[in-house]
Amino acid sequence: MLLKVENLQAEIDEKQILNGLNIEVKPGEVHAIMGPNGAGKSTLANVLSGRDEYEVTAGTIEFNGEDLLELDAEERARKGIFLAFQYPVEIPGVSNKLFMQTALNAVREERGLPALDMFDFDEFAKDKIDLLDMRADLLERSVNVGFSGGEKKRNDIFQMALLEPKLCILDETDSGLDIDALRVVANGVNALRSPDRSFIVVTHYQRLLDYIKPDHVHVLYNGQIVKSGGFELVHELEEHGYDDIIQQHHKD
Amino acid sequence: MQRKISPVAKQAVAHYIAQSELLNEQCNSAALQQVRTQAQALLTEQGFPTQRDENWQYTRLTGFVQNHFDIKPALPVTSEQIRQFMPDFPVIMVVFVDGWFNEGLSDDLESLPNGVIYESFRDAADIVGESSKLYDREKEINKEPFGVLNSLLMADGFYLQLANNASLELPFFVLHIQTRGNQMSNVRNRIELGENAELTLVERYVSLVETFEGENLSACTNVVTEIELAKYARFKQVVMQEQNDNAFYFNNQFIEQADNSSFNTFYGALGSQLSRHQNHIFMNGEHIESQQNSACLAKDNQTVDSRTDTQHNDVWGNSQQLHKYVLTDSAVGVFNGMIRVDQKAQKTDGQMDNKNLLLSDVAKMDTKPQLEIYADDVKCSHGSASGQIDKNQIFYLQARGIRRAEAVKMITHAFLLEPAELITNDKVRHWVTDRLSAGLARIHQ
Numbered sequence: 001m002l003l004k005v006e007n008l009q010a011e012i013d014e015k016q017i018l019n020g021l022n023i024e025v026k027p028g029e030v031h032a033i034m035g036p037n038g039a040g041k042s043t044l045a046n047v048l049s050g051r052d053e054y055e056v057t058a059g060t061i062e063f064n065g066e067d068l069l070e071l072d073a074e075e076r077a078r079k080g081i082f083l084a085f086q087y088p089v090e091i092p093g094v095s096n097k098l099f100m101q102t103a104l105n106a107v108r109e110e111r112g113l114p115a116l117d118m119f120d121f122d123e124f125a126k127d128k129i130d131l132l133d134m135r136a137d138l139l140e141r142s143v144n145v146g147f148s149g150g151e152k153k154r155n156d157i158f159q160m161a162l163l164e165p166k167l168c169i170l171d172e173t174d175s176g177l178d179i180d181a182l183r184v185v186a187n188g189v190n191a192l193r194s195p196d197r198s199f200i201v202v203t204h205y206q207r208l209l210d211y212i213k214p215d216h217v218h219v220l221y222n223g224q225i226v227k228s229g230g231f232e233l234v235h236e237l238e239e240h241g242y243d244d245i246i247q248q249h250h251k252d
Numbered sequence: 253m254q255r256k257i258s259p260v261a262k263q264a265v266a267h268y269i270a271q272s273e274l275l276n277e278q279c280n281s282a283a284l285q286q287v288r289t290q291a292q293a294l295l296t297e298q299g300f301p302t303q304r305d306e307n308w309q310y311t312r313l314t315g316f317v318q319n320h321f322d323i324k325p326a327l328p329v330t331s332e333q334i335r336q337f338m339p340d341f342p343v344i345m346v347v348f349v350d351g352w353f354n355e356g357l358s359d360d361l362e363s364l365p366n367g368v369i370y371e372s373f374r375d376a377a378d379i380v381g382e383s384s385k386l387y388d389r390e391k392e393i394n395k396e397p398f399g400v401l402n403s404l405l406m407a408d409g410f411y412l413q414l415a416n417n418a419s420l421e422l423p424f425f426v427l428h429i430q431t432r433g434n435q436m437s438n439v440r441n442r443i444e445l446g447e448n449a450e451l452t453l454v455e456r457y458v459s460l461v462e463t464f465e466g467e468n469l470s471a472c473t474n475v476v477t478e479i480e481l482a483k484y485a486r487f488k489q490v491v492m493q494e495q496n497d498n499a500f501y502f503n504n505q506f507i508e509q510a511d512n513s514s515f516n517t518f519y520g521a522l523g524s525q526l527s528r529h530q531n532h533i534f535m536n537g538e539h540i541e542s543q544q545n546s547a548c549l550a551k552d553n554q555t556v557d558s559r560t561d562t563q564h565n566d567v568w569g570n571s572q573q574l575h576k577y578v579l580t581d582s583a584v585g586v587f588n589g590m591i592r593v594d595q596k597a598q599k600t601d602g603q604m605d606n607k608n609l610l611l612s613d614v615a616k617m618d619t620k621p622q623l624e625i626y627a628d629d630v631k632c633s634h635g636s637a638s639g640q641i642d643k644n645q646i647f648y649l650q651a652r653g654i655r656r657a658e659a660v661k662m663i664t665h666a667f668l669l670e671p672a673e674l675i676t677n678d679k680v681r682h683w684v685t686d687r688l689s690a691g692l693a694r695i696h697q
Contacts, residue, residue: 049651050650050651051647051651053643072650072656073647073650073651074650074651074653074654074655074656074659077650077651077652077653078653082651083651085648085651088648089642089644089645089647089648090645091645091648091649091662091663091666092666092667092670093665093666093667093669093670093673094662094663094665094666098662099649099652099654099662100652102654102658102662103649103652103653103654106652106653106654106655107653110653142666143648159652163652163653
C-alpha cells in the first residue's frame with residue numbers, strides 16, 4: 001500500500017472539515033475525488049501535503065508504511081508527495097529555473113543522488129519541457145509571475161515531471177482552464193502514469209477525468225467518502241448530480 | 253524662534269563649534285571660513301533635531317548626540333588593508349581615509365582623460381577662492397540639519413568636473429574608509445557634468461574593522477554631495493553603505509538637472525547603527541529623467557532611513573523610484589519620499605514605490621510617500637506596502653521539497669535584490685548584488 005488514510009479528521013480555523021475519512025491507494029493507481037463545493041476536497045489535498053494551517057485532530061496517514069503526520073511539508077515532498085496547486089503561487093524575483101533546480105536537488109539529496117549543476121539541469125529539463133509543450137522562456141521568468149492561468153497549471157505539471165514523485169495530488173488543477181489547456185495538462189498527467197506512481201485527482205467536474213480515466217472514483221461529502229466506485233461513477237454523477245448520492249447517504 | 257535645546261545636545265553643539273573653530277584657525281580661505289561661521293550661528297540657534305521634529309520622529313539622534321566626534325587626521329592605512337574593499341571590476345579609484353583624501357592610495361588623478369578634472373576639496377577651496385561656485389548652494393544645504401553640520405566642519409571631499417562631451421570609460425570608484433573610533437568623516441563633494449558628458453560613480457562606505465580599538469567606539473560619516481548636470485548629461489551612481497554596526501552615516505545629495513539630462517542612482521544600505529541617505533533632486537528643465545532606487549537591510553537595533561525629494565519644475569519630466577527594505581530583529585526602517593510637481597511641469601510622469609518585508613514581529617517600518625501636484629496634466633503615483641513573507645509562497649516552495657529556512661532565504665533575496673536588478677552596468681550590478689547577498693547571508697546565520 002502506498003497511502004493509507006484512516007479515520008482522518010482535520011480542521012482549519014477551529015472549523016472541522018474532515019470527519020473520519022478513509023482511503024487506500026496502491027502503487028500505480030489513479031483515484032479521483034469528486035464532491036460538491038465545501039465537501040473538504042481541497043482540505044484533503046492540503047492535509048496530505050502537510051500545510052500547517054490545517055490541524056489533524058484524529059486519524060492516521062501512512063505513506064509507504066511511514067507516519068506522514070510526523071513530517072513537515074518539505075519532508076513529504078522529498079519523500080515523493082507532490083501537490084499540484086489549485087492556485088499556483090507567484091514568487092517575484094525567483095526564477096522558475098533556480099526554483100526548480102533547488103527543488104530537484106532537494107529531492108535528489110533525499111534519494112542519495114548528486115546535485116545537478118546548471119548545465120545538467122538544462123539537459124534534464126529539456127525533455128520535460130517538450131512533454132508539456134511549454135514555452136522555454138517560462139523557465140527564465142519569475143515563478144508564475146505574468147503567466148496565464150493555463151501556463152501556471154502547466155508549470156505545476158512540469159514541476160511534477162521534473163521531481164518524479166510517487167504520489168501526485170492534483171487539487172482542482174482543471175479549474176479555470178480552457179479545453180486546450182485542459183488537454184495539455186491531462187496529456188502530461190497521462191504521460192507520467194507508471195506502475196510505481198499513483199495519483200489523487202481532486203476535481204469538481206468530470207471533464208478532466210474523461211481524459212485521465214481514473215481507476216477509482218470517490219464521492220466526498222461533509223468530510224467523508226460517501227460512495228466509491230469505478231470510472232462509471234463519473235458518468236452516474238454527470239447524469240444525476242450529487243443529490244441522489246447525498247440523499248442516499250443521509251438515509252443510511 | 254529660539255528652540256529649546258537639551259543640556260546633552262548643547263554639549264554636542266559646543267563640541268562641534270569648537271571643532272569648527274579649530275578648522276577655521278588652520279584655514280587660509282576667507283570664503284570657507286565664512287561658510288563655517290554661518291553654520292556655527294545656525295547650529296547654535298537650532299541645535300540638533302529631536303523626535304518632536306516631524307522629519308526625525310522615527311530616526312532618533314539620541315545616540316548620535318551623546319557622542320562627540322572629532323575631526324582628527326587619518327590613521328595610516330596600507331594598500332594591502334584596502335584591497336578587500338576594492339571592487340572586482342576595473343575602476344578609477346579614489347580613497348578617503350577618515351574623511352581625508354589619500355593621494356597615495358588613490359589612482360593617478362593627474363592623467364585623467366581630456367576634459368576631466370579632479371581636485372580634492374582642500375585644494376579646490378584654496379585655488380578657487382572667493383569667486384567660486386563652491387558655496388552657491390549653502391542656503392539649500394543648510395536647510396538640512398546635517399547639511400549645517402557639514403558646512404560647519406567642511407574640510408575635505410572632492411571636486412569632479414567633466415567638460416562638455418567628456419566621459420570616463422571606467423566607473424569612478426570612491427572608497428570611504430573609517431579607521432578610528434570617535435572620528436567624524438565630514439565630506440563635501442561637488443560634481444559638475446557639462447553638456448552631453450557621461451559619468452558612472454560608485455561610492456562605498458566601509459569601516460576598516462568591526463569594532464574600533466580599545467572600546468566600543470563609533471565613527472560618523474557625514475557627506476554632502478552637489479551634482480550639477482548640464483543638458484543631455486548622463487550620470488549613473490551607486491552608493492553602498494557598509495560601515496560597521498556601531499557607525500553613523502548621514503548623506504545629503506543635491507542634484508540639479510538641466511534639459512534632457514538623466515540621473516540614475518542606487519543606494520544600498522547594509523551597515524551602521526543609524527544611517528540616513530537623502531536625495532534632493534531639482535528637475536529644472538524639459539525632458540529630464542531621474543531614477544532613484546534603494547535596497548535597505550537592517551538587523552539587530554539598526555535604524556535605516558532613506559529619503560527622496562523629487563521636484564519636477566518643468567515639462568515632460570520622468571522620475572521613477574523603487575525602494576525596498578528588509579528588516580529583522582528589532583530594526584527600524586524609515587522611508588520618506590516626496591514628489592513635487594510644479595504648476596509649470598505638465599506631462600510629468602512620476603512613479604514612486606516602496607515595499608517592505610518584515611522578518612520579525614518587532615521590526616518596525618515607518619513610511620511616508622507623498623505627492624504634491626500643482627499641474628493638471630500629469631501621471632503620478634505612489635505606493636507603499638509592508639508585510640511579512642507570504643505564507644503561500646513559503647508553502648509553495650516547501651511543497652517542492654525546499655526547506656522552510658531556505659524558502660525564506662530565496663524569497664527574501666529575490667525581494668531585496670529587485671531594485672539592484674535595475675542597475676544597467678553588468679559588472680557594477682553583479683558587484684552590488686554580491687554585496688547585498690553577503691549582507692543577507694549575515695542575517696540568516
